[in-house]
Amino acid sequence: SVSLLTKMYIPQERVPFFEYMWQSFAVYLVWAVLYYIKVFVFSLDKVKDGRRLTLFTWLMDSSSVVRKICFRFQEHTRPLVFIAGHAVFFNVCIAVSWLLYHSMELTTTIVLVMAALCVWNGGNFYFEVFARRYESELVKSLAKHSNNVAEGAATSPKSQ
Numbered sequence: 634s635v636s637l638l639t640k641m642y643i644p645q646e647r648v649p650f651f652e653y654m655w656q657s658f659a660v661y662l663v664w665a666v667l668y669y670i671k672v673f674v675f676s677l678d679k680v681k682d683g684r685r686l687t688l689f690t691w692l693m694d695s696s697s698v699v700r701k702i703c704f705r706f707q708e709h710t711r712p713l714v715f716i717a718g719h720a721v722f723f724n725v726c727i728a729v730s731w732l733l734y735h736s737m738e739l740t741t742t743i744v745l746v747m748a749a750l751c752v753w754n755g756g757n758f759y760f761e762v763f764a765r766r767y768e769s770e771l772v773k774s775l776a777k778h779s780n781n782v783a784e785g786a787a788t789s790p791k792s793q
């Protein structure tokens with residue numbers, strides 16, 4: 634018998650890849666058109682003068698690969714190039730999600746790698762923080778010890 638957890642977490646039917654991609658892209662396309670109209674038609678003046686910060690304006694002000702690609706095109710076509718690049722990125726992420734949904738082994742591997750990276754980054758952070766703190770305390774202790782030695786030498790009977 635199949636347990637409840639297996640039924641909940643393992644897909645029982647496989648969704649065809651191209652059907653999954655097309656349905657996802659159709660929803661994305663509606664969003665992208667509405668986003669383009671909102672940001673690049675209705676709010677264009679606010680975006681241009683900096684009153685609206687968007688991903689597009691942020692990327693155009695950075696030294697990102699997206700900026701380098703967009704700046705190869707004329708200024709009036711850059712928003713369309715940005716949206717097209719965003720659509721490519723969206724489709725890559727959706728394709729990966731389809732793979733993860735249909736492969737428990739791949740999902741488990743990704744989760745284990747992510748967990749290992751989190752532990753590694755956390756360990757490195759704590760090691761650096763505690764090493765700096767230990768070094769700081771050691772410097773203070775050595776300075777205090779040096780001061781005590783200097784004060785002791787100044788007040789000893791031999792120095793008088």
